[in-house]
Amino acid sequence: MDSRHFFLLVADVEGKVLKFNKGFERLNPNPSNLQFSEMLSPNSVEEFNYSLELMLGSPKIRRHLMLDHPALRAEGFSQVWWEFSVVTTPEMDISGIIGIGVGMQFLEQDMPWNNLVDVLGFGEIVLDSDFKFLSWDEKIKSWFDPEKENWSERNLSDVFSFQDFKNIEELSPQLLPGDKPRCFIMNSSYDEWPTLAAILTVSKKGYHLFLMPKSVPYNTIPAKPLISPQTLSLFSGVVFVLNKLGKLVQQNEQAKNLGKIWKGKAYSEGFLFNFPDQPRRFSKLLAAIDDAQKGQSTDLELKMLMPNQEFAFWNAAIKPIADTHNQLEGVLIQIMDSTSERNKLMQIQRENDRLRELALSPSHILRGPLSSMMGILELMDGSEMGKENLKLFRYLKPLAKELDSAIRQHSKKISTFI
Structure with a gap:
């Protein structure tokens, strides 16, 4: 942490600086919450x-x-030589990246270049002057x-692996003992390793x-x-098209x-279509993609809590392309x-609940006083009433029973309806 030679960086999945050592402050006096790319x-x-x-x-690579x-x-x-790797939580969710860097000046002055094999992970080829x-x-x-390619004592550009690279001899006259090394990109004929840092x-x-x-x-x-x-x-x-390896190859503007x-930026074509920093949120979609790669179609609903604390909903159809x-x-x-449709449906459901309450209320409100009256x-x-009052009283009791029955x-009808 106190080193002036090494740079230590911990960033979130978007590249925002979270932690750093003293050496890293040479890149920016106040790097906290800045994008490393800045x-x-x-x-x-x-x-x-x-x-x-x-x-x-x-995440394993x-x-x-x-980087300059x-x-x-x-x-x-x-120039700083960086090694980056992924940081995961105990649940294997990606929480960020960690980078350790060393300045090229330090490497050139204090470390023999042939130690690159051990320190920086390079492979080494020794060539003669030709x-x-x-x-x-x-x-x-x-x-x-x-x-198999019989490299021994053959020229670099004569073997299959490097037949597409013809410029290395143009670099040699510029190099003298004690000169700084030349950094460049090499092309290989191997499909697995088509581009190499050299x-x-x-x-x-x-x-x-x-x-x-x-x-x-790059050309994925x-x-x-x-x-x-x-x-x-x-x-x-919205339309995403993945190839059979799960890489995004096409998408529309939506x-x-x-x-x-979902991510803060558009998904990049040519890369795996996945959600490493939030796999649980999209677990159903990832499972449906796996099923589609086995020939099975799936319809599902996705739900996400938005920054405004409201839920957003999407209906997704995932189908294999044959x-x-x-x-x-x-x-x-x-x-x-x-x-929008889900919000309208939820509003209708709330209104129905309210109507249900209003429909049931009269029964509860009226039957209480009516039962007391009966x-x-x-x-x-009735023997203590006059003839006229007794006549009216005899009408009142059947009417109360009739109202109670109604x-x-x-x-019962409201209960059946709701």
Whole structure:
């Protein structure tokens, strides 16, 4: 926590700074509640946001990033090598990310570059002065197949894995012993590792090439959409289209707006469509997506408490998308906002409850006094009345019984209705 060499950051799932060490204050004197991306150059912002999406979609992965911090340029450097990983609660809900960084100046001055293998997780290839392979470490062997491709004493660009990369020899005349290493992006012919971060340094025998594959390529969106744009525009409400791996490949404008409500920003195409920071809230939807990948359609209702303490409701239909051979291609999610209809229904239910109370009230209100009146009539002695009063009294008792019977019948009808 007291280190001036290392930067320590704890941020929430949106990248807002929550905790930090003294070294991190060099990026901003008051970083609390600021977005980490606000401390980065524009190019590094894009790289960080991309990695944040990846980590939230796959919490087990770690991301190694070289990010540029303009605030450090006064100290003679601006690049910081970061390692980010996800922080989870005991219930395995994602609560944020943690990042540990070290300035490139510190690495260059105080640490031999060949220690990158141990410290930063790079794989190492040793090349001679003509860029022919001399050796490689176990990490390189776990990512590629040097034996099968017969790397030994062959030129880097002559092997299958790196045949698409032709520019490394253009970098070599610029490198002299004692120069700073060259950082660049390499393309690989491997589908699993199409893009690699690379660092080239001078050694006594020739060069050291340090490589770190990207976890997921940038071009993750399939070239051919599962649903044509014309067909997509005909759907009402919110539409998400996932491929068979669960990645979001298409969405309409309503879907982007819904993403801002659910997540704070639109969901990114090319990434897994999931809810790592709130899986319980969307457990029914995630289960329905799993069922759709098995060929089963589901209709369900989603309910969410909004910041204004009112509930919002959505009706969702999740269906599998199959090709002409009935093979699963993806999942269609169509969502309709039913908040207004639900609110109207709830209002009608409240009004019905009130009407029910009003309908039952007369029976309770009238039968009490009427029962008392009938009890008094039973106690009265007709022999003490005059002839005319006795005549009226004899009419009063049947009328009271008739009124009591009418109230009872009305109460039964109301009970049947409600």
